[in-house]
Amino acid sequence: MAHADEAAIFNKNEAKVDWHDKALWFVRQKRDKSAHKVKGWEELRNYASAIKANVLSNLDTYLIQFEENAQKNGVTVHWAADAEEHNKIVHSILVKHDVKKVVKSKSMLTEECHLNPYLEAHNIEVIDTDLGERIVQLAQEPPSHIVLPAIHKTKEEVDVLFQEHLGTKPSNGDPQYLTAEARKHLRDKFLKADAAITGVNFAVANTGGVVVCTNEGNADMGAHLAKVHIACMGMEKLIPEEKHLGIFLRLLARSATGQPITTYSSHFNKPAEGTEMHIVIVDNGRTEQLSREDFRASLHCIRCGACMNTCPIYRRSGGHSYNATIPGPIGSILSPGKDLTKHSSLPFASTLCGSCSDVCPVKINIHEQLYKWRQIVTKDVPQPVVKKNVLKMSGNVLANSKLYGFVGKSSRFMLKHTPKFLIYSKLNAWGKARDLPEVKGDNFEEWYKKRQKK
Numbered sequence: 001m002a003h004a005d006e007a008a009i010f011n012k013n014e015a016k017v018d019w020h021d022k023a024l025w026f027v028r029q030k031r032d033k034s035a036h037k038v039k040g041w042e043e044l045r046n047y048a049s050a051i052k053a054n055v056l057s058n059l060d061t062y063l064i065q066f067e068e069n070a071q072k073n074g075v076t077v078h079w080a081a082d083a084e085e086h087n088k089i090v091h092s093i094l095v096k097h098d099v100k101k102v103v104k105s106k107s108m109l110t111e112e113c114h115l116n117p118y119l120e121a122h123n124i125e126v127i128d129t130d131l132g133e134r135i136v137q138l139a140q141e142p143p144s145h146i147v148l149p150a151i152h153k154t155k156e157e158v159d160v161l162f163q164e165h166l167g168t169k170p171s172n173g174d175p176q177y178l179t180a181e182a183r184k185h186l187r188d189k190f191l192k193a194d195a196a197i198t199g200v201n202f203a204v205a206n207t208g209g210v211v212v213c214t215n216e217g218n219a220d221m222g223a224h225l226a227k228v229h230i231a232c233m234g235m236e237k238l239i240p241e242e243k244h245l246g247i248f249l250r251l252l253a254r255s256a257t258g259q260p261i262t263t264y265s266s267h268f269n270k271p272a273e274g275t276e277m278h279i280v281i282v283d284n285g286r287t288e289q290l291s292r293e294d295f296r297a298s299l300h301c302i303r304c305g306a307c308m309n310t311c312p313i314y315r316r317s318g319g320h321s322y323n324a325t326i327p328g329p330i331g332s333i334l335s336p337g338k339d340l341t342k343h344s345s346l347p348f349a350s351t352l353c354g355s356c357s358d359v360c361p362v363k364i365n366i367h368e369q370l371y372k373w374r375q376i377v378t379k380d381v382p383q384p385v386v387k388k389n390v391l392k393m394s395g396n397v398l399a400n401s402k403l404y405g406f407v408g409k410s411s412r413f414m415l416k417h418t419p420k421f422l423i424y425s426k427l428n429a430w431g432k433a434r435d436l437p438e439v440k441g442d443n444f445e446e447w448y449k450k451r452q453k454k
């Protein structure tokens with residue numbers, strides 16, 4: 001289904017849309033307050049953007065440097081060309097260690113590769129340990145936001161879900177009680193796990209270490225208790241030097257949730273004695289995106305989610321309406337690169353207001369890339385007949401000033417004299433939720449001419 005059709009489903013529950021919109025706008029405002037407290041915030045964004053551009057221009061060099069340093073630290077490095085290879089590599093490591101239970105901290109890459117269903121099909125239990133992720137896992141739903149995966153669920157819905165799956169008592173959505181119960185449930189899973197899988201926020205080329213940011217400490221807990229730690233990363237996660245973390249860590253948490261820093265910024269450099277550490281570096285379409293000059297900057301993304309929190313479309317249509325692993329504005333420029341036909345509606349899920357580009361900590365020109373994708377989609381993907389014809393007619397009208405004047409005059413006349421029940425009929429989708437503007441007597445040209453005469 002196209003984004004607009006999926007959004008219409010989410011929009012049926014008006015109270016939820018309202019609450020979803022306000023909740024995300026609250027996070028956006030926290031981001032603003034937090035960012036404004038940092039002197040030189042714009043310089044930090046410029047640095048981050050320049051560092052990422054440098055990484056992408058020298059990706060081969062940095063990847064090799066990272067691999068060599070990680071190997072020196074005693075880490076096994078694997079390379080995966082696509083999702084299938086990534087899943088096979090992870091599975092083979094788990095099989096080698098006879099692992100039956102895995103705990104996983106939040107990783108959008110493993111979502112992208114559909115690792116959970118793959119491992120479950122091979123009789124391996126995978127437990128997502130980030131609370132939001134665990135909630136959507138129990139609900140058998142994908143995350144709807146990259147930082148706040150269960151933002152589409154109310155606390156009352158979580159209450160019912162926990163009663164069903166964890167045997168909790170009804171609490172009327174008491175967050176403290178529900179969190180304490182989730183903690184007990186997850187602690188048991190941590191203690192019984194044979195391996196831990198984490199994502200990677202930053203991979204440092206000059207040390208070979210990786211940094212994982214969480215608020216719940218679940219990445220640390222998993223990796224420190226299990227005998228095998230597998231860190232899965234997209235190949236664009238590199239930064240050249242450890243000192244650059246000072247820039248990215250300051251930007252990431254403030255942009256994501258308005259916190260000055262995530263509660264845990266965990267550095268994993270080498271395996272502890274008696275344990276193994278593996279890093280899987282994944283391409284899965286990133287090289288192709290890198291080769292698209294207009295879209296390569298989308299690989300700067302540090303997955304803070306700020307563009308989602310600010311986007312008027314995302315806030316009112318919900319993450320699931322994008323039908324993609326990464327929703328929102330950044331997802332709408334990443335997904336068409338993977339499957340243009342399937343995701344052809346996403347670049348249109350935007351007002352092109354540019355708010356996403358304004359908040360992006362690594363200065364991705366998101367709204368410009370959305371506009372570029374629109375041009376490609378209209379050329380390469382068959383468009384609905386009505387839309388095609390309406391746009392063609394509009395183009396002709398806008399290109400001819402006399403015709404434009406005539407159509408304007410006729411439309412104003414019709415709007416003035418047509419009965420309301422006809423104007424607000426089923427054919428007028430725009431008028432379903434809004435009133436059309438009051439029709440004035442003159443258009444601008446006529447008003448201007450009269451004014452000149454005076």
Ligand code: SF4
Nearest residue numbers: 301302304305307360
């Ligand atoms: S595109 Fe920018 S704002 Fe959006 S998630 Fe990525 S880094 Fe954050």
